[in-house]
Amino acid sequence: MSEQPRQEYVRFSLTDRIEHMLLLVSFTVLVITGLPQKYVPAAWAEFVIGLMGGIETVRIIHRVAAVVLILESIFHVITVSYKLFVRRVSPSMLPTLQDFVDFLDALRYNLGLAKRRPQYDRYNFEEKIEYWAVIWGTAVMIITGFMLWNPITTTKFLPGSWIPAAKAAHGGEALLAFLAIIVWHVYNVHIKTFNRSMFTGKLSREEMLHEHPKELERIESGRVRPDPPREVIRRRERVFLPIAGVFAVVSLLLVYFFVTYEETAIATVPTPVERAAVFVPATPTPLTEADMRLALSRGRAQLVPHAISAGRENCLACHGLGTIAPYTTIHANLRLGNETCLGCHRLAPGAAELPGNGATPSFSAEILPILQRRCVACHNRATPLDLTGYRAVMRGDGKGPIVIPGASAQSRLLTLGGLTAEAHPSRFTADEMALIGAWIDAGAPEN
Amino acid sequence: MDRVVVRMRHLFWVLLPMAWLWAAAVAHAQADPNAACLACHGVPGREALLVSGERLPLYVDGEAYRLSVHGQKQLPCTACHTTITGFPHDPLVARDRRDYQLDHYGVCRNCHPDVYDATLDSMHARALAAGHREAAICTDCHGAHDITSPHTPRQKISLTCSKCHAFIFEQYKESVHGAALLEESNPDVPTCVDCHGVHNIGDPTTAAFRLYSPEICGKCHRDEALMSKYGISTAVFNTYVADFHGTTVTLFERQHPDQPTNKAVCYDCHGIHNIKAVDDPEATVVKENLLQTCRKCHPDADVNFPASWTSHYIPDRERYPLVYYVNLFYRIIIPGTIGFMLSFVLLDAFRRLVIRMRRRQVVKVAKAEVGHHE
Numbered sequence: 001m002s003e004q005p006r007q008e009y010v011r012f013s014l015t016d017r018i019e020h021m022l023l024l025v026s027f028t029v030l031v032i033t034g035l036p037q038k039y040v041p042a043a044w045a046e047f048v049i050g051l052m053g054g055i056e057t058v059r060i061i062h063r064v065a066a067v068v069l070i071l072e073s074i075f076h077v078i079t080v081s082y083k084l085f086v087r088r089v090s091p092s093m094l095p096t097l098q099d100f101v102d103f104l105d106a107l108r109y110n111l112g113l114a115k116r117r118p119q120y121d122r123y124n125f126e127e128k129i130e131y132w133a134v135i136w137g138t139a140v141m142i143i144t145g146f147m148l149w150n151p152i153t154t155t156k157f158l159p160g161s162w163i164p165a166a167k168a169a170h171g172g173e174a175l176l177a178f179l180a181i182i183v184w185h186v187y188n189v190h191i192k193t194f195n196r197s198m199f200t201g202k203l204s205r206e207e208m209l210h211e212h213p214k215e216l217e218r219i220e221s222g223r224v225r226p227d228p229p230r231e232v233i234r235r236r237e238r239v240f241l242p243i244a245g246v247f248a249v250v251s252l253l254l255v256y257f258f259v260t261y262e263e264t265a266i267a268t269v270p271t272p273v274e275r276a277a278v279f280v281p282a283t284p285t286p287l288t289e290a291d292m293r294l295a296l297s298r299g300r301a302q303l304v305p306h307a308i309s310a311g312r313e314n315c316l317a318c319h320g321l322g323t324i325a326p327y328t329t330i331h332a333n334l335r336l337g338n339e340t341c342l343g344c345h346r347l348a349p350g351a352a353e354l355p356g357n358g359a360t361p362s363f364s365a366e367i368l369p370i371l372q373r374r375c376v377a378c379h380n381r382a383t384p385l386d387l388t389g390y391r392a393v394m395r396g397d398g399k400g401p402i403v404i405p406g407a408s409a410q411s412r413l414l415t416l417g418g419l420t421a422e423a424h425p426s427r428f429t430a431d432e433m434a435l436i437g438a439w440i441d442a443g444a445p446e447n
Numbered sequence: 448m449d450r451v452v453v454r455m456r457h458l459f460w461v462l463l464p465m466a467w468l469w470a471a472a473v474a475h476a477q478a479d480p481n482a483a484c485l486a487c488h489g490v491p492g493r494e495a496l497l498v499s500g501e502r503l504p505l506y507v508d509g510e511a512y513r514l515s516v517h518g519q520k521q522l523p524c525t526a527c528h529t530t531i532t533g534f535p536h537d538p539l540v541a542r543d544r545r546d547y548q549l550d551h552y553g554v555c556r557n558c559h560p561d562v563y564d565a566t567l568d569s570m571h572a573r574a575l576a577a578g579h580r581e582a583a584i585c586t587d588c589h590g591a592h593d594i595t596s597p598h599t600p601r602q603k604i605s606l607t608c609s610k611c612h613a614f615i616f617e618q619y620k621e622s623v624h625g626a627a628l629l630e631e632s633n634p635d636v637p638t639c640v641d642c643h644g645v646h647n648i649g650d651p652t653t654a655a656f657r658l659y660s661p662e663i664c665g666k667c668h669r670d671e672a673l674m675s676k677y678g679i680s681t682a683v684f685n686t687y688v689a690d691f692h693g694t695t696v697t698l699f700e701r702q703h704p705d706q707p708t709n710k711a712v713c714y715d716c717h718g719i720h721n722i723k724a725v726d727d728p729e730a731t732v733v734k735e736n737l738l739q740t741c742r743k744c745h746p747d748a749d750v751n752f753p754a755s756w757t758s759h760y761i762p763d764r765e766r767y768p769l770v771y772y773v774n775l776f777y778r779i780i781i782p783g784t785i786g787f788m789l790s791f792v793l794l795d796a797f798r799r800l801v802i803r804m805r806r807r808q809v810v811k812v813a814k815a816e817v818g819h820h821e
Contacts, residue, residue: 163755401742
C-alpha cells in the first residue's frame with residue numbers, strides 16, 4: 001500500500017502562481033482601460049470610459065497597471081534565470097521539433113485521422129504558444145508603451161513617425177492579445193477542462209495522465225533530474241544573487257525613468273492663453289491735423305528716446321502689433337509709415353543711437369550683465385526661474401522656455417520683464433530691450 | 448338682372464377714381480409722417496449742449512432714414528422716440544451722449560423682443576452690467592436712424608465688430624478667412640459672428656468654450672460640399688479626434704464640459720484670429736514653423752517631434768508609410784492568428800463532442816442490455 005503512487009503533483013510553485021495573479025490583474029486592467037481608448041469615437045468606448053471616471057482617470061489607471069506589468073516582467077526574468085542558472089532545471093518551455101510533430105498529430109486526431117491523441121510532456125505546444133505569445137506581446141507593448149509615454153525623448157533618437165507607428169502597433173498588439181486570450185486561453189484551460197492548477201498549484205494523477213502523460217511517466221519511473229544539493233545551490237547563488245540584484249536595481253531605475261522622466265508630454269505646460277486687447281476702439285485714419293495738434297498740445301505723444309537710423313527707419317518693426325515694444329492699443333488700426341508716427345512723436349533732444357545694431361550682441365559680455373543687474377536678485381539658483389547663466393536662461397521655468405530663439409516677440413523674457421509689464425517690479429529699459437531682442441532674434445547664441 | 452349689372456358697373460367706374468384719390472391722399476399723408484419732426488431735426492448743425500459739456504447732434508438725415516429698414520416701413524419717429532407725444536416736447540435730460548443712448552436703446556425690445564432678450568446673456572450685457580458704459584448696445588452695432596441690413600455686404604458684419612475690436616480685427620483681416628471676406632466678400636468664410644454668435648455672444652475664454660471650439664471649426668471643416676470647393680480635406684476633424692489631443696478634448700466636452708484642459712484644440716496650433724492657410728509661409732502649422740508651435744506646450748521638443756503628429760493625414764504608402772505598414776501588418780496578423788487559433792479550437796471541441804456522444808451511446812446500449820437481461 002505504501003508503494004501506491006502519489007495522487008497530486010506539483011505543477012506551479014507559489015512564485016509561479018503569484019506571477020500569474022499579477023499578470024492576470026494587470027492584463028485585465030490594461031485591456032479594460034486600453035481598448036476603449038483605442039476605439040474612442042465609438043459610443044460603447046465612450047460609455048465605458050465614462051463609467052471609469054473619464055479619460056484622464058482611465059489613462060492613469062492604465063499607466064499604473066502598465067507599471068505593475070513591467071515590474072512583473074522584470075521579476076519573471078529573475079525567477080526564470082534562477083531556475084535556469086541556479087537550479088539548472090531543463091528549459092522545458094523552449095519550442096522543439098517534437099512540438100511541431102505534436103501539433104500535426106493533434107490535428108490528425110481532431111480530424112479523426114488518428115485514433116490516439118499525442119502524448120504531451122511537461123509543457124505541450126498549446127501552452128508554449130501561449131507563453132511565447134505573452135512574452136512577445138509584453139515586449140511589444142512595453143517598448144511601444146514607452147514611446148507613447150515619452151514621445152519627446154523618443155523623437156530625440158528616432159524619426160517622429162515612429163510615435164504614430166508605435167500607437168498603431170500598441171493598439172494592434174492589444175487587440176491581438178485580447179482575442180488570443182479569449183480564444184486560446186479561455187478554451188484551453190476553462191472550457192476544454194477547467195484547469196485549476198494555476199491557483200492550487202497541483203494537478204491530480206488523472207489530470208496528469210490525461211494532459212501530461214509523458215511527464216507523469218518520467219516522474220513515476222524516477223527519470224526526474226533531482227534538485228542539486230544545497231551546497232551547490234548556495235555556491236551558485238553567491239554568483240547569481242549579486243548579478244540579479246544589480247539587474248533588479250538597474251531595471252527599477254529604468255522603470256523610474258520611464259515613469260517620471262518626461263513631464264511635458266503628459267502634463268504639458270499650462271496652455272498659453274492669448275489674451276488680446278478686447279476693447280480697442282478704432283481711431284480715425286489717417287490722423288487729422290486736429291488730432292495731431294491735440295495729442296501734442298496735451299503732451300500725450302511720447303518722445304522718441306532713440307536715434308532713428310541704421311535699420312530703424314521703420315517704427316513699426318519694433319513698435320507694431322505683436323512686436324517687442326508694441327504701440328498702445330489706441331493706434332491699433334494704424335497702418336502707416338514713419339512720417340505719421342513722427343507727426344506726433346518727436347525725437348527727444350539728444351537721442352542717442354540704440355545699441356545692438358548690426359552685430360549679434362554677445363551673451364556673456366552684453367546680455368548677462370543686464371540680467372545680473374535687473375533679474376538675478378530674485379531669479380537665481382534658489383528659484384524656479386534661474387537667470388544666472390546661459391543654460392539656465394535657455395531652460396526657462398516650469399511654464400516652458402522664456403527665450404525662443406529667433407522670436408523675440410514670443411519670448412517671455414521680454415514680454416514679462418519688458419516695458420509693457422506693468423506688474424513686474426523690475427523692468428528693462430528700451431536700450432536693454434533692444435539688445436536682448438537683437439540677441440534673441442539672432443538665434444540666442446551662446447557667445 | 449342686366450340692369451343691375453350695368454348699374455354696378457357705373458358705380459364701379461365712379462368709385463374707382465375716388466378710391467384712387469383717397470388712397471393717394473392717405474399715401475401722401477403717410478409718405479412723410481415725420482415731416483413735423485424733420486421741420487426742426489432736419490436742419491444740419493443743430494445740437495444740444497449736455498450737462499457734461501458734450502454736444503449731442505439733433506440733426507437727423509431724413510433721406511438716410513427713408514432708406515433705412517425702418518424708413519422703408521414708414522415707421523414714424525415716435526415709434527422709437529416713445530416719450531415724444533406732441534410739440535413742443537419736454538427738454539432732453541441726459542448727462543452725456545452715452546447716457547442718452549443707454550436710456551433709450553431699451554425701446555428696441557418693443558418690436559424685437561427675441562433678439563433683445565438674447566443679448567441679455569451676452570458678454571456685452573455682462574460688461575455693461577459691470578459698469579463698462581462703452582459695452583455695445585443695439586444701436587452701437589446697428590446704428591439708429593440709418594439702420595440697414597447688418598449683413599449686406601457680408602464684410603459689413605466684421606467691420607461692425609472692428610469699430611470696438613480693432614486690435615483683433617487687424618489680425619483677422621490678415622487671416623485666410625478675413626482676407627477672403629474683406630477682399631472678395633466670400634460667402635463661405637466665417638465672419639466674427641459665425642464663431643462667436645450674434646446677439647448672445649458668449650465668453651470665449653471659458654473652459655467650456657475651449658472644449659466646444661473644435662465643433663465650431665467642424666461646422667464648416669466637416670462639410671464635404673463646402674470644403675471640396677477649396678480642396679480642403681474633411682478628414683481634419685476625425686483625425687484630430689482620433690489623436691491624443693482630440694480624444695481628450697472630445698471626451699471632456701461630452702462628459703465634463705466645464706473641465707479645463709491644456710490639450711491642444713484647433714486654434715492652439717492654427718491660431719485664433721490670425722489663422723493662415725496651411726501652405727502660407729507665415730502659418731503656425733507650416734513645416735518651418737511647426738516646431739515652434741509644438742514648443743508652446745512641449746518646450747523640450749526636438750526637431751523630430753512635430754512629425755509624430757500625422758498632420759491630419761490618414762497614413763498611406765506615401766505619407767507616413769511606417770504607420771501604414773504597421774497597420775497593414777496587424778490587419779493581416781490578427782485575423783491570421785485568431786483564425787488559426789479559432790479553427791484549431793473548434794476542431795478540438797468538435798472532436799471532444801463526438802467522443803462524448805459516442806461514449807453515451809455505448810453506456811446507453813450497455814444499460815439497455817443489462818435491463819434486457821433482467
